[in-house]
Amino acid sequence: MLSIDDTANLFLIKVSDDKMMVHLTVKPFDPENVDITVDNVLETLKAKGISFGIKEDAIKAALDKVRQENISVKNALIAEGEQPVHGKDGNIEFLFDASSKIGPLVGSDGRVDYHNTSIIESVKIKQPLARLIDPAPGKPGRNVYGGIVVPIQGKPCVLPVGENAKISDNDPKLLVSCIDGNVRYIGGVVSVKSCYMVDKDVDFGVGNIVSKGTVIVKGSVKSGFKLDVEGDVEVWDTVEDSIIKSKGNILVKGGFIGSGTGKIEAEGDVAVRFARNQTIVANNVKILxxxxxxxxxxxxxxxxxxxxxxxxxxxxxxxxxxxxxxxxxxxxxxxxxxxxxxYAAQQKQMNTRKETSDLRAALKKVDKELALLHEIKKSKGELTAKHADTFQQLLSRKEEIEKRLRDLPSGETVxxxxxxxxxxxxxxxxxxxxxxxxxxxxxxxxxxxxxxxxxxxxxxxxx
CATH class of the missing domain: 2.160.20.70 (Pectate Lyase C-like)
Structure with a gap:
């Protein structure tokens, strides 16, 4: 058998930077004068401390190719470590529909059922809302030197506790409702809002509605009335010339109609069956x-x-x-x-420009009045008590306007x-x-x- 030194100039072993792969390069050699065997390569690997994942078949195939074709073989993979299996992060299993999507139900026949459309999901007190799933552990790997490769472990998750939700007294991995109400997943937390149910039209018999929870109107919202709601709004019939604002979603199963003075505005999504001559502002808008x-x-x-x-x-x-x-x-x-x-950024930019223009106009007026008082003082030597008081008020006003101008956001492009x-x-x-x-x-x-x-x-x- 040839020594390692005799064959060292005929083949090269290279270990990857992450110590997970070994590649073999073999130069052409004359088998009658010198031969490189699998044992020669194995002995070199052993000398380098490489002991895991060695592919003897790949070594033999590379050497045979050089012998038979008299060509170099470059970077043949002859040893490979075992990659670690990284752990999986913990997650949340929601026990209700957390998608917040709104729209009609579509049957298997493709027909749309507007009557069963809803954005409200009711829950009872102590009802489970979400379950905590623990992270899955990782599995260590090994490099070609036999060393342990430590996996990245999964990160734990926490229950998204929001308003009127709490961790169960009996199960620390379970989130439950504290009240009867309507559940929502928004802003990264699960919250349950109380529900205000109107069994008829919103009219003079009901009046304007202000609610921190969810509002369901089983009739229409008549012209001239306002709903200001922190939760979702669901109207089963039409909305006329009225104002509806919500920090959640708004669903109108009927139409949104009137003379054009009505407005529906939601921080979430809005869905209406049809709309005529009205204004809608939302994150996403769906017209059925x-x-x-x-x-x-x-x-x-x-x-x-x-x-x-x-x-x-x-x-x-x-x-x-x-x-x-x-x-x-x-x-x-x-x-x-x-x-x-x-459009929101565009509107904000327009408002900033208008405010800047108004403040500059006000500052110009103050400067003009101050200049007039300076002229009076210059001609008379001093100001009367009334003029002196006005002068100080104008200086304070000037300082206030200049500060407001400095505090306004810069003119960023939309x-x-x-x-x-x-x-x-x-x-x-x-x-x-x-x-x-x-x-x-x-x-x-x-x-x-x-x-x-x-x-x-x-x-x-x-x-």
């Missing part, structure tokens, strides 16, 4: 039929599912996506559709979502104007099954 002459602002998406008519007239603004069956109408009603800009798009599955009619970011396209003739998107600062179409 059509929206006619409405003003709709959505931070993320607007979807309208009306078959013959989806969105026609008015202004619809969404951050990332507007998805409809049809856009505009055969009567070529002007319809303004905008995507790609966060980001444009480059991937924003408008998807129309059936027809877009003339009279529609589409805006994505700063680019605008006016529709002059009907187009079908079209997606509008931004490419190199221009609006493009694709089927």
């Amino acid at each position: 039929r059509e929206a006619i002459d409405c003003t709709i602002y959505a931070k993320n998406t607007v979807k309208a599912e009306g078959d013959r008519l989806s969105i026609a007239g008015g202004l619809v603004v969404a951050g990332t996506l507007i998805e409809v069956e049809s856009l505009g109408s055969k009567k070529e009603i002007y319809t303004d559709v905008e995507v790609g800009v966060d 980001p444009v979502y480059k991937d924003a798009k408008v998807v129309v599955y059936k027809v877009v009619y003339p009279g529609v104007e589409i805006k994505i970011g700063e680019a605008t396209m006016s529709i002059l003739e009907e187009c079908h099954n079209t997606t509008f998107y931004l490419f190199e600062n221009e609006i493009k179409q694709s089927p």
Whole structure:
């Protein structure tokens, strides 16, 4: 048998930086004068302290290839460690629907059941809400030197305890409700809100509603009334010219109709069956039929599912996506559709600009009055007590305005979502104007099954 020194210049063994793989490179050799055997390579591996995961078949295959073809074999894998199996983080098993999605139920036959639509999930006191799943342990691995490779262990999770929820007295891994109410998972915690049920219309017999919990109206909300709710709102019939505000989701099973003074505003999502001549502001907006002459602002998406008519007239603004069956109408009603800009950030920027302008105008007026008092003092030598008092008040006012100007946010540009798009599955009619970011396209003739998107600062179409 040849010694290691005799064959050292004919093959090279390289260990990866993570000590998990060994590669063999073999130069051509003349078997009649010198031969490299599997034992030669194994002896070298042993000398280097490599003892785990050795692939003798791979060593033999590499040497045979060099003998038979008289070519070099480079980086043949001849030893491999065992990778550790990392642990899995703990997680939460929700025992209710935590998705917060709103919309009608769709049967197996594809038919939509508007009557069974709901965003409210009721729970009883002590009812389990969520279960804590422990992290799964990892399994150690071994490197080619036989050393232990320690796995990354899973991180533990904690129960998302919110308002009116607590850890069970009998099971520290179980979250239960403290009250009868409606459960929600929002803001990273599970909360249970009390529910205010109105068994009839919201009218003069009920009045305006202010609630820290969930509100369910089994009738309509009549014109002129207000609902200010911290939980979800569910209206089983129509909403007229009224104001509904919610920190959760809002579902209107009927329509949102009136003369145009109504507004539905939610920090979560809004779903209505249809809307005409009203304003909706939400995170996501879903119109189950059509929206006619409405003003709709959505931070993320607007979807309208009306078959013959989806969105026609008015202004619809969404951050990332507007998805409809049809856009505009055969009567070529002007319809303004905008995507790609966060309307809330845009509105905040506009408010900041207006406030800055108002403060600068006020500062200019104060400076003018101060200049006038300086002239009086210069001509008369001193100010009267009344003028001196006014002078000090103006100085205080000037200092206050300057501080408010310094505290206003800087004029940051509103980001444009480059991937924003408008998807129309059936027809877009003339009279529609589409805006994505700063680019605008006016529709002059009907187009079908079209997606509008931004490419190199221009609006493009694709089927």
